[in-house]
Amino acid sequence: MIDPQFIKSHFPVFRHHAGLIYFDNAATTQRPGVVIDKLNDFYSRGNANIHRGLYGLSVNATTNYEAVREKVRDFIGGKTKESVAFTRGTTEAINVVANTYLKPRIGAGDNVVISAMEHHSNLIPWQQLCLQKDAELRIIPVADTGEVVIDAVNDYLDRKTKMLAITHISNTLGTVNPVDKMVDIAHRKKVPVLVDAAQSACFYPLEVASLDCEFLAFSGHKIFGPFGVGVLYTRPDLIEDMLPYNYGGGMITHVGFDESTFMPYPYNLEAGTPQIAEVIGLAEAIDYLRQVDKTEAIDHVSGLAAYFIEELNKIGKSAVIASPKERTGIVSFLLDNIHPHDVATFLAEDNIAVRAGHHCTQPLLEQMGVRATLRASFSIYNTREEIDRMTDKLTEIQRFWS
Numbered sequence: 284m285i286d287p288q289f290i291k292s293h294f295p296v297f298r299h300h301a302g303l304i305y306f307d308n309a310a311t312t313q314r315p316g317v318v319i320d321k322l323n324d325f326y327s328r329g330n331a332n333i334h335r336g337l338y339g340l341s342v343n344a345t346t347n348y349e350a351v352r353e354k355v356r357d358f359i360g361g362k363t364k365e366s367v368a369f370t371r372g373t374t375e376a377i378n379v380v381a382n383t384y385l386k387p388r389i390g391a392g393d394n395v396v397i398s399a400m401e402h403h404s405n406l407i408p409w410q411q412l413c414l415q416k417d418a419e420l421r422i423i424p425v426a427d428t429g430e431v432v433i434d435a436v437n438d439y440l441d442r443k444t445k446m447l448a449i450t451h452i453s454n455t456l457g458t459v460n461p462v463d464k465m466v467d468i469a470h471r472k473k474v475p476v477l478v479d480a481a482q483s484a485c486f487y488p489l490e491v492a493s494l495d496c497e498f499l500a501f502s503g504h505k506i507f508g509p510f511g512v513g514v515l516y517t518r519p520d521l522i523e524d525m526l527p528y529n530y531g532g533g534m535i536t537h538v539g540f541d542e543s544t545f546m547p548y549p550y551n552l553e554a555g556t557p558q559i560a561e562v563i564g565l566a567e568a569i570d571y572l573r574q575v576d577k578t579e580a581i582d583h584v585s586g587l588a589a590y591f592i593e594e595l596n597k598i599g600k601s602a603v604i605a606s607p608k609e610r611t612g613i614v615s616f617l618l619d620n621i622h623p624h625d626v627a628t629f630l631a632e633d634n635i636a637v638r639a640g641h642h643c644t645q646p647l648l649e650q651m652g653v654r655a656t657l658r659a660s661f662s663i664y665n666t667r668e669e670i671d672r673m674t675d676k677l678t679e680i681q682r683f684w685s
């Protein structure tokens with residue numbers, strides 16, 4: 284069983300902000316002390332640039348940085364560590380796929396398929412590419428339940444589809460998509476798939492080798508790791524198709540004034556000095572997560588979501604946006620007709636951190652007929668007592684305003 288108080292004791296932020304109720308984990312999680320210490324340790328004891336120096340500090344930094352590829356491979360169930368490229372985050376990873384892999388392969392009359400629940404980061408890169416190439420961006424609808432209409436997926440894909448880009452978990456609705464089914468449907472039509480795992484990487488086993496997706500992306504800061512580091516997984520048979528995105532030091536085999544040659548993926552995507560400390564810190568976050576039973580973690584966060592919905596329903600005039608069958612610990616909701624920003628500001632007075640706004644899913648909210656929602660997103664350090672504190676405060680706010 285998850286022991287949230289024990290877990291909380293690993294996260295220094297809760298010592299520095301006694302009483303903080305942190306329900307904004309979908310935006311970014313907090314960091315355990317071991318990850319913070321690792322960053323400090325790197326800068327204090329291990330600081331050097333990688334891939335260049337012949338002295339001990341640099342050799343060790345290179346070894347430690349490169350070792351993280353293997354750790355990530357294991358974490359996502361990949362086959363080779365060469366499939367793992369480090370990026371600044373999910374956003375950059377998706378942009379890389381759109382601009383290196385897909386750009387040369389898409390033309391006028393082709394299409395890219397996404398769902399209506401995509402985060403802007405898994406929408407705009409494809410939208411802009413389609414605009415440049417006179418291709419079509421097709422949107423699989425989302426039902427009122429907040430679920431992608433699975434039966435429609437097949438109809439949206441055809442011979443001209445060059446990519447299906449789909450989120451594993453909706454950052455706004457909490458819906459867990461059946462990505463394995465979606466990959467199967469796409470592969471039957473020979474369409475490659477990118478899985479946006481930004482919200483799932485923390486607790487949901489990714490198992491890319493058996494999922495067989497062509498690409499998968501996630502961010503370190505949503506899995507207890509540092510900001511500024513993310514992962515792009517590319518299926519081993521496609522790594523030769525991944526061309527450089529940025530050019531510079533660290534990714535070349537030879538440079539002449541007239542032409543240059545480049546290292547293979549993943550090194551060709553890591554031009555310039557990378558985020559060395561952050562990559563090493565990501566390994567520490569993965570080690571921390573290894574000690575957490577994933578099934579128990581999923582049960583804990585989705586159990587908190589179910590409890591919150593139950594309690595919220597007792598408050599007059601509240602509304603939960605979407606009711607997917609499989610939901611993670613993310614709940615979007617409205618309170619009466621009070622603007623979400625006002626509610627969030629009142630909650631903040633009691634040290635309760637939630638998010639209000641469009642959550643980088645403006646088209647989805649427009650489709651659902653709302654401009655903004657409140658969003659509570661839970662992690663393994665959150666408790667039912669904290670939810671009680673929030674629902675008490677929501678009741679108070681609702682009474683005051685009605």
Ligand SMILES: Cc1ncc(COP(=O)(O)O)c(C=O)c1O
Binds near residue numbers: 373404452479
């Ligand atoms: C589903 C989803 N995709 C992509 C992103 C973008 O992640 P990042 O800002 O770390 O690049 C987020 C961030 O909230 C997200 O929730």
